[in-house]
Structure formats: structure tokens, C-alpha cells
Amino acid sequence: MTTSARRTALRTMKAVRIHEYGNGNVLRYEDAPVPDIAPDDLLVRAVAASVNPVDWKVREGHLRSMIRHPMPLTLGWDVSGVVEAIGAEVTRFKVGDAVFSRPDIQRNGTYAEYVAVRESEAAHKPRTISHVEAASLPLAGITAWEALLAAGRLAAQQRVLIHAGAGGVGSLAVQLARAQGAHVIATASASNRALVWSLGADEVIDYRSQRFSDAVRDVDLVFDTIGGETQELSWSVLKPGGTLVSIISPPSQDRALALGMHGAFVFIEPNAAILAELAGRVDMGKLRPIVGAEFALEDVAKAHAFSETGRAVGKIVLYVGRP
Template identity: 55%
Template sequence: MKAIRIHAYGDASQMQLEEVPVPSCGPNDVLVRVIAAGINPIDWKIRSGNVAHMIPKLLPFTSGSDAAGVVTAVGGAVTAFSPGDEVFFYAEFARGGTYADYVAVDAAQVALKPRTVSFTTAAALPIPGLAAWTALIETAQLARGMRVLIHGGAGALGSVAVQLAKAQGAHVTSTVGTADVALVQSLGADEVIDYRTQKFEQIARNMDVVLDTLGGATQEASWATLRAGGLLVATTQPPSQERAAAADARGAFVFSSPRGEVLTQLAALVDSGKLRVLVGQEFALADAAQAHRLGESGKTRGKMILRVCA
């Protein structure tokens, strides 16, 4: 089978399309023929070696952790899936390898693909969907009437978060660039702040929750938007507990783990029309390095996808 392999940490030139054996299917695994694979910022962070202290990889390795495809084999202990099932998943980083024709993944990390969308759209959901769920539903315990500020509402994570927050009955404010104001309004945001022309910290006030997907100066300015006792949930940069205390607020950092049962709930929201998944640019498997370069430039919109198998 074909796969993108990385033999040394470094820039995108380290990504090579090679022929490798089809992975073996363990007793708790399903073997999936990958139709489409998601491209996430963590992919180039792993490839570069910048997070090797947190997510060590045995070289050479295949990139990618979320995808959608068709089950071709199941392990002896697997009862929830059968060959021919259309599935989507987020595979643990210790294994991963979705930039490939086939991947073996623990069945507990897999869910049936939403019936109403394509493989491409399904592949765009697992990692950002699980991150938004972990941050808002589990960590922030968002409930009806709460006020939440979501940064980057047009991004892969932010767009899911806006819709999950609305489904919980929250009042949603989101920051976006000028070109994405109408898009995020269409996702249900109650207030949309154009960060290019407005300072969100001067507009958003008394927030119960802030979802910080950016870190840096955005995280620092976000403390001023929280009510006393409010919560800043970060997905990129761990918030300073000292800074949280100074703002009379709380801070939490979330790193979501693969869970098929959560994906099943997200699939139900998609099929019921309550969750729209935004797909950005699509690339052939052989052009994965080009996709990484574009992602690292910061000039993407929505989630990038690799088309792997027809």
C-alpha cells in the first residue's frame, strides 16, 4: 500500500510517498481502507519534532490521526463492527498513520460514519469535534443560558464549538476575520466580532466561558472578558494559573483523547442537521507535503483533507 513516511524530524520535505506493508489487525482492532484523512496542526508539530517530548514517535512513521473509510477486517475480539462498515475515527497518536491506504485502529476509537455526509466531510470532524466536546461539554459543562466566547469560529475546531455551544442553549460570541463574519453567523453565533477591526476584549464582557484556540496575545486579552469565577479553556497553550488567579477566574488546558462513543454522538448531531462540518482545501495523498506547507503558512480556511482512496 502507499503511505506518507517520515524518516527524520524536520520540514515538509521529510514527507515521502512510499510503498509499505498493510498493517496487521490486532484482536481489538479494525482494519480500515482510508478514503479521506484529516490534516491537523498537530501533524506538522509532530513531523517537525517540536512535540517529540510529549508525543514521541519511532522513526520512520506515517503521519495522520483522523480519517474516514471502510472496514475491511476486524480483530477476533471486535463485535461492534463488520467488514463493509463505513466509519470515521481519531486514532491515538502512539499509532496513528492515516496518511495511508490502510490503517489499523482500536475499535474503541471508531464510530459509524454520519449517514448524511461524504467520507471527506466525516474525515474533517474527529479531532476538532472531540476537542470541542472535551472543552465545552465535559470541562466547561456548558449549559443553557451560559455566555461563551469562542475564538476562531471559522476554524475547524471553532466552527464545531460554536454549534455545540448553541445546541447546549448557550449565548455564543465568536471572533473571526472579516471574510468569515457571515459564515459564523450562519452557524448560529449570537454575536460575531471582527478581530481585524474590533478589539474583542472591549466588547465581550461577563463571559462564563472562553474557549481559547489560539494562545499568546489572544489568551492574555481574554482574561478581561470573564466574569468573576469564569473559566478559560485552552486547547493550544496551557493558561497560567497565576494569571487566572489575578483575573479572579479559572484556567484549564484540554487535550482530547480518542473515544468512539463521543464520535457516535457527534455523528447523530450531523445527521439531525444540528452540526455542519466545514471542509477546506483537498489534496491528493502525494501532495501531503504541499498541504503541510500551506497549513504552516496560516493561510488555510476550514480543515484540509487528503483524498487517499477512491
């Protein structure tokens, strides 16, 4: 009997959980129960999970006024893996299917050998990439899609400024904006300029050596992935009637009204339809996941510390199990 089969039989698995909010020291790689599945759930045997900044924000308790998580809590809300079991009402998937998902952030997450994911939150994994690459896509990809294409209504020929073009969300946003036929301007450190060009940016602004607001103007859409002063300065680069979409904090509606512009805030939800679109683009060679760092699940504290530096390039992925 394999280790994994033995754990399933025992109904225990390895997971990274927290029992209290705090710094990286609260992360525990430990035994946890294999989740029970509801009739509309898939039980996914995870091959890879990815790290998003929201993971350490939840770990630190920053979202506790928004989300009431019970403890202990398994962190992580991106997974790629294989369907191990299905609930009685599941129709789109069967045991053995390779799937990827950004599951419900209200439930236990994906830093675990087995994850319960609603059928409505999963899609078939892109065929042409590994589980490690697929795990990097769901949360960041849905975010970039919702911000640029849904909230921002980005159209061909429009000019878009994407902050943090080398980041997890930004590296996908640059590619989606390019595919939309937009003129893409992105900010990045000089060391990431070549990468961001290769993703399809027309202009890359080194935000450390010059203020982006001195270098950019007449933009139809700004995608704010930074907040604070960056969001404030972003109004000045927009055209009249332009739109500022943030994933950090809601832009001031008073400011937008006074300037004759639009402001929108996006906080993403699971979305299987967008996952299927992303998978299709990947398999057509039109979207490329960027995995900048990989860690074993038990080394998650190192992965969080790296994410918290704000210097990650593309996504940080955790290996969980065998494909």
C-alpha cells in the same frame, strides 16, 4: 485484480511518512507495509483523512518530548473509511462497515491506504455525509466537545467567546455552543464573518480590526484556540467565576486563583462515545462539517503548507482512496 487488492495481497500500500523531523520536504509519499492488526483492532481502508495542525507540529518534532514516535512515521490522525478486516476480539463492527476515527496519536497515523484503529477509537460514520466530510470531524469535533461541554461545562443562556470561529475546531465549536443554547461570540477575519454567522454565532468580532478584549465582556467561558497574547487578554473578558479553557497551553492557575476564575487545558484522546454523538447530530441535521480545502494524498505537502498559514477555513481533507 484491482490495484488495491494487489497491494493488500502484497502487504504494501501507499502512505505518507516521515523518516526524520523537518519542514514539508521530509514528507514522503511511498510504499509502506499494510499494518498488522491486534485482536482489538480494525483494519480500515481509508477513503479520506484530514489535516490538523498537530500533524505538522509532529512533523517538525515539536511534540517529541511528549510522544516517542518511531521512524518512519505515518502522519495524520483523522480517518473515514471502510472496515477491511477485524481482530478476533472486535464485537461492534464487521467487515464492510463505514467508520470514522481519531486514532491513537502514539501509533502510525492515517495518511495511508490502510490504517489500524482500535475498536474503542472508532464509530460508525454518519450516514448522511461523504467520507471526505466525515474525515473532517473526529479530531476537531472531539476537541470542541471536550473543551466546551466537558471542561467548560457550557450551559444554556451562558455567554461563550470562541476564538477562531472559522477554523477547524472553531467551526464545530460555534455549532455545538449554539446547540447548547448559549450566547455565542466568535472571532474571525471579516472575510469569514458570513460563514461564522451561518454556523450560529450571535456576534462575530473581526479580531484584526479591533481588539476582541475591547469588544467583549461578561463572558462565562472563553475557548482559547490561539494561545499567547490572545490567552492573556482573554482573562479580561470573563465574568467573576468564569472559565478559560485552552487547547494551546495550560492557563496560569495562579492567575486564575488571583482573579477568582478557573483555567483548564485540554489535550484530547480518542473517544468513540463522542464520535457517536457527533455522528448522531450530523445525521439529525444539527451539525455541519465545514471542508474548506481538499487535496489528493500525494499532495500532502501543499496541504501542510496551507495549514501552516493559519488561514484555513474549516478543515483541510486529503482524498486517499475510492469509497
